[in-house]
Amino acid sequence: MRERRLQFDRLWAGLKPGGYPPDALVADLLAALVVTTLLIPQALAYALLAGMPPETGLYASMLPLVAYAIFGRSRTLAVGPFAVVSIMTAAAAAQVAAHTDIDSTSAAITLALLSGVMLMTMGTLRLGFLINFLSRPVIYGFIAASGVLIAASQFGRLLGVPASGQTLWAIVEALWQHRAAFEPLTVLLAGACLAWLIATRWYLAALLSALGIGETTAGLLGRTGPILLVLASTAASAAFDFDGHGIATVGKVTAGLPALALPLPPIASLQYLWLPALLISIVTFAESVSMAQTLAGPRNEQVAPNRELAGLGAANMVSALSGAFPVSASLSRSVVNDEAGARTRAAGALTAVGVAASALFLMPLLAYLPLVTLSCIIIVAVQSLIGTGSFIRAWRYSRQDGFAQLATFAVTLILGVSGGLMIGVALSLVIYIYRTSKPHYAIVGLMPNSEHFRNVRRHGVQTAEHVTILRIDESLYFGNARFFEQVVDEIRRQQPGLTDLVLMCPAVNFIDYSALESLELISDKLERHGVRLHLAEVKGPVMDRLQHTAFLKRLNGNVFLSTYDAWRTLVQDTPSSR
Structure with a gap:
């Protein structure tokens, strides 16, 4: 009410002769x-x-x-x-x-x-x-x-x-x-x-x-x-x-x-x-x-x-x-x-x-x-x-x-x-809904002489046979959860030597309950095939919600602060790279 009164006073001051500059x-x-x-x-x-x-x-x-x-x-x-x-x-x-x-x-x-x-x-x-x-x-x-x-x-x-x-x-x-x-x-x-x-x-x-x-x-x-x-x-x-x-x-x-x-x-x-x-x-x-x-x-x-x-x-x-x-x-x-x-x-x-x-x-x-x-x-x-x-x-x-x-x-x-x-x-x-149901994603690798990761299809990057880093460029919700499951299944089928999958999440602003269940399902599937699931660069608000779920407790991999930390941990002792 006070704000409206001030607005009216300013308007009235504007209408009065001499109320504001000539x-x-x-x-x-x-x-x-x-x-x-x-x-x-x-x-x-x-x-x-x-x-x-x-x-x-x-x-x-x-x-x-x-x-x-x-x-x-x-x-x-x-x-x-x-x-x-x-x-x-x-x-x-x-x-x-x-x-x-x-x-x-x-x-x-x-x-x-x-x-x-x-x-x-x-x-x-x-x-x-x-x-x-x-x-x-x-x-x-x-x-x-x-x-x-x-x-x-x-x-x-x-x-x-x-x-x-x-x-x-x-x-x-x-x-x-x-x-x-x-x-x-x-x-x-x-x-x-x-x-x-x-x-x-x-x-x-x-x-x-x-x-x-x-x-x-x-x-x-x-x-x-x-x-x-x-x-x-x-x-x-x-x-x-x-x-x-x-x-x-x-x-x-x-x-x-x-x-x-x-x-x-x-x-x-x-x-x-x-x-x-x-x-x-x-x-x-x-x-x-x-x-x-x-x-x-x-x-x-x-x-x-x-x-x-x-x-x-x-x-x-x-x-x-x-x-x-x-x-x-x-x-x-x-x-x-x-x-x-x-x-x-x-x-x-x-x-x-x-x-x-x-x-x-x-x-x-x-x-x-x-x-x-x-x-x-x-x-x-x-x-x-x-x-x-x-x-x-x-x-x-x-x-x-x-x-x-x-x-x-x-x-x-x-x-x-x-x-x-x-x-x-x-x-x-x-x-x-159609756009977000099929979000953009990319398999990324390490740029030479840096700590940055880029799309393997666009840049000459370093990768490892047993590790795949999947960057997700959209929040995860019920509209794209199934699509995300299909992407991970396709990666696992195409890479029989895969032992570690890292989800790079800098663009993920939220994960709804449907997507959470999809992550749990993905983790269980990968574990049955001997593959560990890791997370990297998870935003604070998203991490706050995940910490209260059974997903993190059952996760067979780690949550890394940065993708480079994940790379050093999972790849530095592996001599083979491609």
Whole structure:
């Protein structure tokens, strides 16, 4: 509690004029202005992507930012609506609406509350270490497929037809069924919007730099394309009555700040929402911590996963109180926040103030905003999620990781976001178990004029006919215990003159009960064939556990501190060597 109080005091000190250095205040204000400009159109677009009223996108961009500033750790992580989480929300809410009489808006709010509680609970239980068990290739494959689904889901609005679905095939099928109803004016406007967004995204910054504007300033101004498009298309819609000409617009938008209320989750919805909430929590945690670590690296800052869990959990619970949907960190806005020079987490709170001002004074104008504009913003925004670079790098480095990434990508497109993520995580666990079930091992020998031992297949080393030193490069557990037994049996069969087998264990961090029984079985087999079993370089924690077992008492060999000690003891008096 005291730590939270200190965090709040530091945040408040950052918000008070004169509370911290003027240059930090100016930097945070500038970053907040830039991020607010980028956030408003994205918030509206991602609200529609989540199947929510557009104003809820702004609600999800106010108090959640303040909550993260108090409870989170990263100074530049920009929390708020996120495309992948929005499409996961839409899928889960649609499932609830299809099986119960609960509307999708209530389901999305409940989803935010459940995700927040789960994230906060994980942070309280200090489960941040779980981030280490999430396979990056699987996450990358899931994110890329989600980007494809998000972009595909917007083509209905770009063509002026109702076309939706949770899988790529469902979306394509819906578009094909409505192929005769495409709206020419909507298609024309979509083409113009996409051309503008692509041109400003890729060329505006270079053009401004060529005109003499500083590189940093030009880069930030180059990201203003979406807000300029929103202003221009809204003005054109109001002037030329787009809605009357068949171009769908946002329509009436509720102005003002969110009315805070404690959402009471309908019991009937929980059986459909607990799993999507868990999956959203996983994606939110994995992506947010990865972004925070990437941004903190150049500044040599530390990222505390448990603090991030608490900050993200608080942000989602507050989003539910605001009547909005689940939130996460956004890569594009986080990068902009960092490039704009944000110095403290107060920049996020100041961004929330800017969004609140927009919600109070700009909402009536958004009624004229064409929906196709928001769809184009979504499509261009998610294109960074669909890069092929990570697929190529993963495949070149490891066929197994590359396969896991491609499989997750394909399954997500076929089954949708929830099914794709679950199968991807399961696949990564299967691959891990497969890898560790056949650990790397090597028969080693002594390097000449040294006390070091290396693989006999890679180096010219000294060995002995009657002694084999087997180096184990993995911890021993139930998944590889039988494989280890087979390796030892094969060595004994191939070396009939073997009298001593030394297990070199510098990489063995633990031995579970199944592996212990395998060691006992190996020792008994070797003893029946006149072979002694020895251990070398056993780590202290592993040795502590072995000392309380019958294995060491029955062991017919020795436990050596180093492999060289074993070599001297077993080989120094033997004249024959090979």
